[in-house]
Structures are given as C-alpha cells and as structure tokens.
Amino acid sequence: MNPKILLSTPHMGGNELKYIHQAFTDNWVAPLGANVNGFESDLEEYLGNGSHVAVTSAGTAALHLALVMLDIGPGDEVFCQSMTFAASANPIAYVGATPVFIDSEKDTWNICPEALQEALADRAKKGKLPKAVIIVHLYGMPAKMDELISVCNEYGVPMLEDAAEALGSTYKGVKCGTFGQMAILSFNGNKIITTSGGGALVTKDPLLKKKSIFLGTQARDAAAHYEHTHIGYNYRLSNISAGIGRGQMEVLDERVAARKRNQSFYANLFKDVDGIEVFTEPNEDFFSNHWLTSILVDPAKTGFTREDLRLRMLNKGIESRPLWKPMHMQPVFRGTDFFGSSVSEELFRDGLCMPSGSNLGAAEHERIAEAIQTMVPEVAWSPSV
Numbered sequence: 001m002n003p004k005i006l007l008s009t010p011h012m013g014g015n016e017l018k019y020i021h022q023a024f025t026d027n028w029v030a031p032l033g034a035n036v037n038g039f040e041s042d043l044e045e046y047l048g049n050g051s052h053v054a055v056t057s058a059g060t061a062a063l064h065l066a067l068v069m070l071d072i073g074p075g076d077e078v079f080c081q082s083m084t085f086a087a088s089a090n091p092i093a094y095v096g097a098t099p100v101f102i103d104s105e106k107d108t109w110n111i112c113p114e115a116l117q118e119a120l121a122d123r124a125k126k127g128k129l130p131k132a133v134i135i136v137h138l139y140g141m142p143a144k145m146d147e148l149i150s151v152c153n154e155y156g157v158p159m160l161e162d163a164a165e166a167l168g169s170t171y172k173g174v175k176c177g178t179f180g181q182m183a184i185l186s187f188n189g190n191k192i193i194t195t196s197g198g199g200a201l202v203t204k205d206p207l208l209k210k211k212s213i214f215l216g217t218q219a220r221d222a223a224a225h226y227e228h229t230h231i232g233y234n235y236r237l238s239n240i241s242a243g244i245g246r247g248q249m250e251v252l253d254e255r256v257a258a259r260k261r262n263q264s265f266y267a268n269l270f271k272d273v274d275g276i277e278v279f280t281e282p283n284e285d286f287f288s289n290h291w292l293t294s295i296l297v298d299p300a301k302t303g304f305t306r307e308d309l310r311l312r313m314l315n316k317g318i319e320s321r322p323l324w325k326p327m328h329m330q331p332v333f334r335g336t337d338f339f340g341s342s343v344s345e346e347l348f349r350d351g352l353c354m355p356s357g358s359n360l361g362a363a364e365h366e367r368i369a370e371a372i373q374t375m376v377p378e379v380a381w382s383p384s385v
C-alpha cells in the first residue's frame, strides 16, 4: 500500500539538528538562547523593510500579545476577516473584546475593502470605531493591501496582519508581514516552514518588540526578586524549536519554489476542465507562496461537488480539505455582527484545498492526477505506462 498523501507535512532541510545539537552542547535548553536570537535575526533579515521580530510559542500567542499591546479589552470591537482559521479571531475573545466579521472579495479571497469601508463607516456613524482590523493573507495570497491600507488610514484604525500562511509572499514586491502596525507569523507543523510549533510577532517599532518579549516572559520588572506591575504570559519560543527554525530558514526559498510548482501542476492539470478554477494571483502585483493550492468546483458544470471530489481522493489515500469555514458561520461566534454579502460562504461551499506539501514529488503528483482522473476524465494527464 502506498502511504497516504497528506495536505501539508513538515519538510526538514537537514541543518535543523545541527542547531538543536548546539543548544544541547551549550545547555541552553530553555526559552532563550542563541537559536532564539539567531532565528529572530534570520527573520528580520529575510523580511526586511525595517522589521523587528519577536518569536513566540505560537502564532496565536503572538496575535494575543498584539491585542494586549494595543490595549484592547471588554467593550472594544475588533474587525476580522471572516474567512480564516479560528486562530485569527480567538485572541479577540481572549482579551474580552467583541469580534465583527467582514466578508471576502473574489480576487484574493481576503477581506473585502468595500465591505470593510462600509463597516467602518457604520461604526464611525455610531461614534465608536474598532480598536484594530485583522486582515489575513489566506493560503499565502496577499490581500489587496493598497486599498486596505487606505481604508484603515482614512479611519485611523491600526491594521494587524495575520501572515501565518504567507511567509514568502509579496505584494508589489514588499513581503507580507511587513505592512501592518504589527503582523504575526506561524511555524506550526503544517505551515510553509515549521518549528513543530511556534510563531512570531513582526513590527517596525523596536519598542513593541521589546514590550512583547517582556509581556511574553511573565512581565518581570527589574529587581532581584520577582516584581510585577503587569499581567504576563509564558509565550516565548523554546531555544530547541528556534533551532529547527534556523535550519528551516536556510531552505525557505526552496520551499516557496516547491509550493509554487505544486500550484503550476494543478493549474496545468485542470486547464481544460470546465467548472474547476485553480486559485491564482489576480495580477503581477501579487506573489503568493501558494502555501495550499486550492480549487473551486462549480457542480452545475462538473456534475460533482467539491465534497464528491474530496471523498474520491480520500478513497485513494489522498487528503484534501474544504476551505476555512467563515467565522460568521461558526457556532462559537453565533450572533456576531457581519458586514458583506455571500462571497465567503460561496467560497466555503465550493472550495477545496489540495495536497500542497513542498515534499511532494513527481510520483505523488502522478498518484494525485490519477486519482482525480477517475472522477474528472478530461484532466490534462496521460498515465505513464
């Protein structure tokens, strides 16, 4: 039996163990040390654009710290892209604030600038603006940054960028994760690079970096004993995990290239299939890392749904997954305000994420193509003999 082909699995570069070994040699088996500092400088150098980076135990933790540093709490609203992973929105609940969800637009599947404008105008009229807007670069696709920045600036509301899926993506040549007042990255096991679990807060303000590290290491004031004037968190990344991150940074460009090859593979596979659309950059301003290549299935044209295709692939040992279910449709956020129309609901209904690991090779592509061909005979694929 062939092993299962999964959606996105860790892909080590080879030098990760060298950095971990060094941590053991130095006995820095702790949430601080040379790998933590080194991983932060690697990320700062990679992102450029004046970035300062604090690495954390998870992307979710970094977003929580960002909301804390913006002094967001009960009675405040935070606007958030509805179509995303729950971790984009959960930290709003951690600080006791109220989320308001915003629909997507069809080009990038990210937060719709018009719907955001409408929501901000509504709150301006009511006399209380949100404390922040969380935008996401879904599946690595940059959001419409020019439009979003201009809407946020018009109302003077800080933008937080959830770039958890978008390390390596750029918009007009500028790296995702460097646009917002603060941004977060994730190095969870399924992301484009991984530290097993981990994340980062990115900011242009060195003081915010310093403050996030202070808050993320239990907010200990300067004194010989333990003195506290703030509520702290235990959110720093381990020096062992950071060692994995340093090894992964050495191969990040290769990982982006491999994910883009997957996207080209699917784009070619479905090029003659009426009713299947492969998610692609709307124009040259957008450069996606194609973390997960996704497709939209129009059952009126294909005669099958995305769920039919998912089950067929599963039956052949291949994992695929529906797109993120929008937050305004989630039971846990029932009753939350929502601005927009039905774009994200329709994307969720018709969308499927395909296996997209950077470690998929020609043999896996062949198995995937053959499995899909059993349901979609017109794919551009001829079985090798």
Ligand SMILES: *Cc1c(COP(=O)(O)O)cnc(C)c1O
Pocket (backbone or CB within 6 Å): 057, 058, 059, 060, 061, 084, 085, 087, 088, 136, 162, 164, 165, 185, 186, 187, 188, 197, 198, 199
């Ligand atoms: C993975 C992810 C996160 C959370 O990152 P963790 O490191 O898993 O906490 C947040 N937002 C999005 C969009 C993600 O995909």
